[in-house]
Amino acid sequence: MIDLRSDTVTRPTPAMRAVMAAAEVGDDVYADDPTVRALEERTAELLGYEAAVYMPSGTMTNQVALRAHTECGDAILCHSHAHIAVLERGAPAALSGLSIIPLAGAGGVFSAAALEAAIPSAHPFIPAVQAPPRLVCIENTHNVGGGTVWPLATLQEVIEAARRLGLRLHLDGARLWNASVASMTSEADLAAGFDSVSVCFSKGLGAPVGSALAGSAAFIARARRFRALFGGGLRQAGLIAAGALFALDHHRERLREDHANAQRLASGLAGIDGIAINADAIVTNIVRFQVETMTAGQFVDRCHAAGVFLLPSGTNGVRALTHLDVSETDVDLAVERIGSVMSEAGRMIEAMP
Ligand SMILES: Cc1ncc(COP(=O)(O)O)c(C=O)c1O
Numbered sequence: 277m278i279d280l281r282s283d284t285v286t287r288p289t290p291a292m293r294a295v296m297a298a299a300e301v302g303d304d305v306y307a308d309d310p311t312v313r314a315l316e317e318r319t320a321e322l323l324g325y326e327a328a329v330y331m332p333s334g335t336m337t338n339q340v341a342l343r344a345h346t347e348c349g350d351a352i353l354c355h356s357h358a359h360i361a362v363l364e365r366g367a368p369a370a371l372s373g374l375s376i377i378p379l380a381g382a383g384g385v386f387s388a389a390a391l392e393a394a395i396p397s398a399h400p401f402i403p404a405v406q407a408p409p410r411l412v413c414i415e416n417t418h419n420v421g422g423g424t425v426w427p428l429a430t431l432q433e434v435i436e437a438a439r440r441l442g443l444r445l446h447l448d449g450a451r452l453w454n455a456s457v458a459s460m461t462s463e464a465d466l467a468a469g470f471d472s473v474s475v476c477f478s479k480g481l482g483a484p485v486g487s488a489l490a491g492s493a494a495f496i497a498r499a500r501r502f503r504a505l506f507g508g509g510l511r512q513a514g515l516i517a518a519g520a521l522f523a524l525d526h527h528r529e530r531l532r533e534d535h536a537n538a539q540r541l542a543s544g545l546a547g548i549d550g551i552a553i554n555a556d557a558i559v560t561n562i563v564r565f566q567v568e569t570m571t572a573g574q575f576v577d578r579c580h581a582a583g584v585f586l587l588p589s590g591t592n593g594v595r596a597l598t599h600l601d602v603s604e605t606d607v608d609l610a611v612e613r614i615g616s617v618m619s620e621a622g623r624m625i626e627a628m629p
Contacts, residue, residue: 278610279585280541283451283534283561283599286482292522296484299518304330304510311514315521319488322524323473324464327496328488330517331508334359334450337474337489339367340502341446342411344495345471348373351407353394355384357420359448360413371506375407383557384421385430388437395441412438415448416466417455420589423538423562425455428465435469445469450476450487454560457531471495477520480534480561481527482600485516527600534561537598537607544611550618563596564589569621578621582613 279285288296302308312330320328331337338360342352352368354361356378360368368374377394379386396406414434418424438445447470449455449463456463467473472491477483489499503509542555542563553565567575572588579586587595598607 277583277585278602278606278613280563280596280598280602280610281585281587283479283597286600288482288484288519289600291526292483292519295522296515296518299514301512301514304513305504309512309514309517311521312510312517315517315524316488318521318524319475320490322463323467323475323490325467325473325490326493328490329496329499329503330486330488330510330513330520331503332486332510334448334474334476334479334487335364335367336503336506336508337476337487338364338413338446338448339371340499340506340508341472341474341489341491342368342374342413343372343502343506344499345444345446346372346374346410349407350410351375351377352411352413353377353379353391353409353443354413355379355381355386355415355418355421357384357418358413358415359419359450360415362420377409382421383424384415384418385424385426386434387430388433391434391437392441409441409443411444411446413446413448414470415450417451417458417560417562419451419562422557422564423451423454423560424557425459425559426466428459428461431466432469444471446471447473449473451479451560453528454480454531454535457528458535458560472499477523480531480599481520481523483516483519483523486513486520488520530600531561534598534600534602535559537561537602537604538563540604541596541598541607541611544607545614548611548615548618549622551614561598563598565594565596566592567594568592569618569625575617578617579614582617584610584613 299311304312316328416426476487542558546555550569576588589595
């Protein structure tokens with residue numbers, strides 16, 4: 277089975293497992309785990325922030341950040357397709373009492389003008405009926421947007437606009453590593469100007485568990501309180517943190533292979549009748565396309581039966597991700613199998629009375 281559902285399906289390599297098995301550990305709730313501390317320090321340094329805190333998931337780092345930046349009843353602004361808005365099970369409302377002001381823009385990227393236009397006017401004739409906007413969230417790369425990398429100039433304009441408007445800024449950098457490799461810009465440069473940054477080790481980097489939230493020392497101390505409140509205190513977490521440290525050292529540069537494989541997959545898919553894809557828009561490891569002759573659900577089921585695991589996304593949309601456990605040969609085989617599924621469907625349509 278060629279599993280293209282997500283870059284989270286990777287398994288730790290033998291070298292990573294060896295490092296994990298040998299990790300020095302302690303009770304991290306008492307700040308006694310030297311491997312977790314090393315990972316937090318390394319992450320903060322890489323991102324250019326004072327401190328970082330390790331957590332079990334990207335959802336938790338995002339939600340702890342939201343909680344630490346806001347008060348119940350505030351509003352946050354993010355793209356209408358942001359992971360925080362649509363894929364975290366309503367957590368901003370459920371855990372922090374936040375409403376969302378959704379912003380539009382191609383590929384998950386919005387402009388400074390869109391941000392400014394979404395802020396309620398401060399004119400005294402207009403009653404303050406809206407929740408006070410507090411925080412802007414940017415996702416880089418953008419998952420639902422198709423692995424988009426924010427152009428640096430747009431990023432800078434949005435950061436400046438948010439500052440002018442007195443808003444705080446959070447970066448959901450679950451795949452910031454991919455953005456860095458694709459744009460040949462350091463993670464620190466992409467993470468500059470925010471109040472907090474969330475990164476994941478368990479996606480393209482191939483570690484089994486974990487994410488980190490970075491920010492100022494004062495902000496991270498506050499975030500630790502909410503990590504505990506949300507049940508995210510871990511004990512001998514050095515075992516898994518060691519996998520993340522290994523991934524930082526060994527799996528960042530190789531992301532360019534995943535990007536090349538994603539392009540190879542996209543160009544292969546572009547040659548199959550009944551699949552609509554803009555192969556030029558694929559810049560990282562996320563490939564999104566449309567199926568024209570059946571629903572995404574039917575297509576995904578048939579591909580699964582043919583040995584390719586994909587994710588449906590909407591009525592006709594499909595998502596495929598390349599990762600550490602997918603080779604160039606796997607990509608070619610996947611294209612071949614998907615091609616057979618589509619020609620079989622084409623023959624069935626032609627044979628219909
Ligand atoms: C952009 C983005 N942010 C956050 C997350 C959440 O990460 P986790 O699955 O570790 O909770 C994901 C997961 O795919 C993601 O794509």
